[in-house]
Amino acid sequence: xxxxxxxxxxxxxxxxxxxxxxxxxxxxxxxxxxxxxxxxxxxxxxxxxxxxxxxxxxxxxxxxxxxxxxxxxxxxxxxxxxxxxxxxxxxxxxxxxxxxxxxxxxxxxxxxxxxxxxxxxxxxxxxxxxxxxxxxxxxxxxxxxxxxxxxxxxxxxxxxxxxxxxxxxxxxxxxxxxxxxxxxxxxxxxxxxxxxxxxxxxxxxxxxxxxxxxxxxxxxxxxxxxxxxxxxxxxxxxxxxxxxxxxxxxxxxxxxxxxxxxxxxxxxxxxxxxxxxxx
Ligand code: C2E
Ligand code: CA
Ligand code: CA
Ligand code: CA
Numbered sequence: 001x002x003x004x005x006x007x008x009x010x011x012x013x014x015x016x017x018x019x020x021x022x023x024x025x026x027x028x029x030x031x032x033x034x035x036x037x038x039x040x041x042x043x044x045x046x047x048x049x050x051x052x053x054x055x056x057x058x059x060x061x062x063x064x065x066x067x068x069x070x071x072x073x074x075x076x077x078x079x080x081x082x083x084x085x086x087x088x089x090x091x092x093x094x095x096x097x098x099x100x101x102x103x104x105x106x107x108x109x110x111x112x113x114x115x116x117x118x119x120x121x122x123x124x125x126x127x128x129x130x131x132x133x134x135x136x137x138x139x140x141x142x143x144x145x146x147x148x149x150x151x152x153x154x155x156x157x158x159x160x161x162x163x164x165x166x167x168x169x170x171x172x173x174x175x176x177x178x179x180x181x182x183x184x185x186x187x188x189x190x191x192x193x194x195x196x197x198x199x200x201x202x203x204x205x206x207x208x209x210x211x212x213x214x215x216x217x218x219x220x221x222x223x224x225x226x227x228x229x230x231x232x233x234x235x236x237x238x239x240x241x242x243x244x245x246x247x248x249x250x251x252x253x254x255x256x257x258x259x260x261x262x263x264x265x266x267x268x269x270x271x272x273x274x275x276x277x278x279x
Contacts, residue, residue, distance in 0.1 A: 027083050029065055030076060034088055039063055041096050042263035043114070045272060046234060046256040049248045054276045056113035056147065058256060059097050060263045061089075081121055090122045094135045097146075100266055102139040109273040115147040115177060120154045124161075129168045143173030149200065150176060152184030159190045170195035177234070182222060192229055199226045201252070203237020210242045216250070223251045 033039055043057040063071045080086040097114050104110035122128060136143055148169060155162040155178065166176055177198040178186070182205055201222055205215050219235070226233040235247050238257030247255055261272060 023079055026071065026076060026079050027085070029068070030063075030080060030083075030085055030089075033063060033065065034085075034092055038065060039089065039092065040265070041093065041100065042265055043100075043269040044256055044263040045111070045261040045269070045276075046115075046254050047260045048254055049244070049252060054111055054273070055254055056115060057111050057269065058115040058149070058263075059093065059117070061093060061117075062263075077119065081119055084121075086119045086121050087125070090119060091131065091135070093117075094132060095138075098135050098139040098141050101141045101145050104270065104273065105141070105145075107270070109270065109277060110145065111273060113145055113147045113175065115149050117149045117179065118154075120151070120157075123150060123154050123165060128165065129172045132169070132174065133172055144175070146174045147198075148174055148176050149179040150196075151179050152181065152186045155190070155194060156184065156186065159193075163190075163193055166194050166196065182218060188225070191225075196231065198232045198234055198254075201233065201235045203235075203257070206235050206237045206243055206247070206257070209246050210240075216246065219247070219252070220250045227251070 040062050041059045042062050043059055045054050046056045046058065047053070048055045061073050061077070063073070063076055065071055077086070080089050093116060097116055101110055101114055125131070132146070133143065136146065150162075150166075155166070169176060175198070176194075176196045177200050178191075178194075178196055179200045180202040181199040183202045199222060201219055205219050205222075207215075209215050209219060223233045232253040233251075234254035234256060235252050236256045238244055238247065238255040238259045240259060243257075244255055244259055264272060
């Protein structure tokens with residue numbers, strides 16, 4: 001048994017070494033990826049359930065490495081956060097989105113809003129509002145065109161500080177959404193002090209919404225909570241017509257997911273936006 005225990009131990013360490021080797025490889029590759037233009041934003045459209053209109057799109061980062069291929073943001077964002085690379089990457093994301101919104105405005109096809117995911121590390125930079133405003137200014141994009149997605153945990157760590165940052169971003173004219181709502185432990189009493197405009201229901205509650213009563217009750221409760229605070233509600237991960245119907249019945253305002261549209265390259269998003277405009 002002792003022998004087996006030792007083997008098992010060495011098995012785990014070699015597995016851990018392989019894992020950290022991959023992390024190290026990715027971190028070095030990521031450093032180069034920024035300048036090499038390997039990081040591109042994709043856009044996933046959002047639909048208003050009442051009118052059927054396109055109301056916005058979420059920008060989602062894609063990394064195409066010439067040798068390793070496509071690497072998921074769920075893998076490389078945490079590495080970027082641990083290594084500090086998230087700050088230059090986050091700025092690159094804001095700049096790429098602003099430039100894209102400018103192009104779409106010039107072409108007359110810009111969606112009302114583009115949502116950007118913020119990392120906690122970005123959210124803790126005191127100069128974030130200035131950074132955002134100067135990038136928007138650089139491309140002459142109105143701040144009302146930009147939405148920022150924060151997670152619950154970012155607001156709960158230090159609610160006072162979060163409230164002050166959210167207030168400054170709100171003053172700057174950008175709108176704010178709490179992402180993955182329901183997966184953390186938001187304090188309902190704190191929520192009403194934040195100048196946010198939307199709650200985004202996590203896709204884990206949407207997946208079984210048609211068959212699972214608990215999930216349906218949770219989503220219904222979040223919708224009521226949002227509306228009672230004067231907020232909109234958007235559901236992510238909507239893949240089927242039945243899920244969309246159920247969300248409509250529950251009073252949800254907007255949906256995002258494969259049913260309305262997958263995340264698409266900027267060029268394909270442009271085509272999608274043109275099709276939305278011409279009936
Ligand atoms: P998230 O913000 O919760 O993004 C939603 C995820 O759900 C995206 O995964 C999206 O592609 C996926 N998705 C969209 N529709 C559906 C659907 O109908 N069904 C299912 N099953 N999934 C759907 P993705 O693109 O792999 O991104 C993963 C996470 O990486 C994001 O989760 C976000 O936390 C992070 N991320 C992505 N881009 C950025 C970025 O520019 N900055 C930061 N800080 N994080 C980012
Ligand atoms: Ca998001
Ligand atoms: Ca989300
Ligand atoms: Ca999520």
